[in-house]
Amino acid sequence: MASSCTQLCLPCRHFLCSKTVASTWQYCTQVRHCIAVTRVPTKIRNGSFIINGNPIISQAKQRWKQQMFCYSDLAANHLATPVKEDNGVEEMSTAEVVPYKSPLLPIARDALLATESQMSFDLDAAAEFSALEVISDEEAVNISVPSAIPPASTSLRDYVDQSETLSKLVQLGVNLWKLEQRPNVGSMLLRLNFNTDVAPRLLFLKEIGVEDSRFGYIITHNPFILTENLEQLQSRVNYLKSKKFSSETVASMVSRAPYLLNFSVKRLDNRLGFYQQQLNLSASRTRNIVVRLPRLLCGSLEPVKENLKVCEIELGFKENEIQHIVIAVPKVLTANKRKLTQIFDFVHNIMKVPHNLIAKFPQVLNSKYLRLRERHLFLEYLGKAQYDPTLPNYISLDRLVSLPDETFCTELALATLEDFCLFQKTL
Structure with missing residues (x-):
């Protein structure tokens, strides 16, 4: 009984003492270490898997597979061979060998299969986006690198190279340094698409007769025209034409008063009625004043009312004299009050020119x-x-x-x- 036990334990003792088992145990340790490492949770970014935050290349994957299969084959071959005792014990026949199954072999194979099934998709997906993979020169040239757009800046100059809208506006003669000084205008321009937002408005201005050379001036002074509805712009032009303003006159007014088309039809009608009633003018003379100074329809009416009161009360002009002055020099309506009173005081009190001569030659007030x-x-x-x-x-x-x-x-x-x-x- 003891001899049979000794014979049965010989494979075990030989297995535990052999140099081959030492190397096999080393491979098993590597397997367990790889299993522990590869079980780190993965992160998903843009549909690709990344292990430990770094991509795993295909070469490392193949090398790991080869090591695991070498270990498995080596352990299997060792356990299938008969054992020879070095101290004179007779060799056991193949039939007498007790089939010993190492507990390490199924663990290693199971770990290999589990790890392979878990990482097969991970490794393939990660290797596709590997930063360590060697590529050809042609592939490197075809790689498109997105341009870096500054997240924030105090100048539109930093965005001109990346924005088609800004680059085209510069070509039209728009002064971006003036626009960036106005609040929220720079952000508005960056959000505009040139083909869908800017180009249709420029085409509209060209259709109503505005010259191409005036586009830069108009947008520099009124960038908000690029956000106006095209139907509303056309309705305002139609209103001016209905008031007997010619097409050439409308184009000239828009070129010299960029904000003209930003106002509604109702506001334009109220402005025309105000000047006609306040100055007691005919429709033709009212049109004449507005055509010569179209910004009268855009600016505030308070300075105009104040200047009319100054001419009547402080300067002492009569109603017909004020009417004649405004028809000859419409700028008197929007002139600086201090400058107007200073010039009148010098002409009337120092040069001794009466009111009727000043009204006859009102250019002196300008x-x-x-x-x-x-x-x-x-x-x-x-x-x-x-x-x-x-x-x-x-x-x-x-x-x-x-x-x-x-x-x-x-x-x-x-x-x-x-x-x-x-x-x-x-x-």
């Missing part, structure tokens, strides 16, 4: 105060400051403020330009 003062003092120095048309050597107020310096000196002052320059240095 002139530069410094030029008017210098020329009057020079004429007074020469003894030729005479503005009464009933007296000899009369000098018209219109010519006084409109002629260039050289013509003023030779025709009105009868002096040289050098004399006038020397006199200016004494002021």
Whole structure:
């Protein structure tokens, strides 16, 4: 009984003491280590699996498979061979060998199968996006790298290369440095698509007669026209044409007053009615004023009302005189109040020009105060400051403020330009 037990234990002792089992046990340890490592939860990004945050290449996968199968085959071959005792014990026949099944073999095979089934899809998907895989030059050239768009910036200059809309607007002559100073305008322009948002509005402006060279000016001063509804823009143009504004006139008004088409038909109608009633003008004269200064339909009415009161109460003009002044120089309605009163005070109180002559030549109210003062003092120095048309050597107020310096000196002052320059240095 003891001998049979000894014979039965020989495979076990030989298995535990052999060098082959030592290497087999080393492979088993590697298997368990790989199982522990590969059971780390995976992360999914954009439909691909990533193990431990790093992709696993196909070469490592194949090498791991080969090691596991070598271990399995080695263990199987070892257990199937007869055992020979070194200390003189007779070799057992193949029939007498007790089939010993190592507990390591099924564990290794089961681990291999479980790990293989768990990682087969993971490894294939991760290897497809591997950063360590060697690719050819042609594949490297075909890789498209998205351009980096700054998440935030204080200047639209940083987005011109990445935005088609901004690059096309620059080509049209739009001053982006002016637009970026206005709140929320830069963000609005970046959200616009050139083909669907910008191009249809530019085509509309071209159809109503606006020249291409004016696109940059219009968008620079009124970028919000790019967000206006095309049907509403067309309805406003149709309204102006119904008020007997010609197509050429409408195009000219839009080119010089970029905000004109941003206002509703009701507001445009109210503005035209206001000027016609306040100034007691006919429809044709009202159109004449608006055509010459189209921003009257865009700006606030409060400065206009204030200037009309200033002309009537502070400056002392009569209603018909105010009417004549506005028809001749519409800018008086939007002029700075301080500048208007300063020029009138100098002309009326210093130059001694009466109200009727100022109303007859209202261009003097739109002139530069410094030029008017210098020329009057020079004429007074020469003894030729005479503005009464009933007296000899009369000098018209219109010519006084409109002629260039050289013509003023030779025709009105009868002096040289050098004399006038020397006199200016004494002021």
